[in-house]
Amino acid sequence: xxxxxxxxxxxxxxxxxxxxxxxxxxxxxxxxxxxxxxxxxxxxxxxxxxxxxxxxxxxxxxxxxxxxxxxxxxxxxxxxxxxxxxxxxxxxxxxxxxxxxxxxxxxxxxxxxxxxxxxxxxxxxxxxxxxxxxxxxxxxxxxxxxx
Numbered sequence: 154x155x156x157x158x159x160x161x162x163x164x165x166x167x168x169x170x171x172x173x174x175x176x177x178x179x180x181x182x183x184x185x186x187x188x189x190x191x192x193x194x195x196x197x198x199x200x201x202x203x204x205x206x207x208x209x210x211x212x213x214x215x216x217x218x219x220x221x222x223x224x225x226x227x228x229x230x231x232x233x234x235x236x237x238x239x240x241x242x243x244x245x246x247x248x249x250x251x252x253x254x255x256x257x258x259x260x261x262x263x264x265x266x267x268x269x270x271x272x273x274x275x276x277x278x279x280x281x282x283x284x285x286x287x288x289x290x291x292x293x294x295x296x297x298x299x300x
Contacts, residue, residue: 198298199267201275203257205290206232207283220266222251226280231255232266234276248274249299 197253208217210228218226233247245267249255253264257279277297281287 167278198296199275200294201277201297202292203277203279203290203295203297204292205279205281205287207281207287209284224265226266228280229260229262230265230280231257231262232268232280233264234268234272234274235270237273246281247279248276254300256300257295 206212210217220230220232224230233249233253236246236248245284247267249262249264252263255262255264255277258279262279266278266280268276272278279290281290
C-alpha cells in the first residue's frame with residue numbers, strides 16, 4: 154500500500170509542474186522593453202540656451218580658429234557648457250562629450266569645443282562666420298536632440 158501513495162505523489166508533482174506558466178515569453182518581453190528604453194534615453198531632446206560666437210579674439214582665447222579638440226572652426230561646430238560638479242564647482246569636462254552630434258532647428262552640429270568656465274550645464278555656442286549672423290541668431294532657448 155505504500156507504493157501507490159508514492160506513485161500518486163509523483164503524479165501530483167508532475168501535474169503541478171505542467172501547470173506552471175512558461176516564463177520565456179515574459180522574459181523576452183522585459184528584454185525588449187529594456188532595449189527600447191535604452192534607445193529612447195540615448196536619443197533624447199532637452200532645451201538648451203544657445204548663443205552664437207565668431208572667431209574674433211574678443212570672444213575667444215588666443216587660438217580663435219582652433220577648437221579645444223584641435224579641430225579648425227567652421228560651419229557645423231558647436232561649443233558646449235561644462236559639467237556641473239555636485240559641490241557647485243566646474244570641471245574641464247564638457248556637458249556633452251566631444252563628437253556628439255546634436256540637431257538644432259533641423260541642422261546637425263558636432264560638439265568640438267568647450268565654453269568658458271562661467272557656462273556650466275545646458276549651454277551651447279554655435280560658431281558663425283561673421284558678427285552679423287551671430288547677432289541675428291542672438292540668444293535663444295531651443296530644444297536640442299542629441300545622438
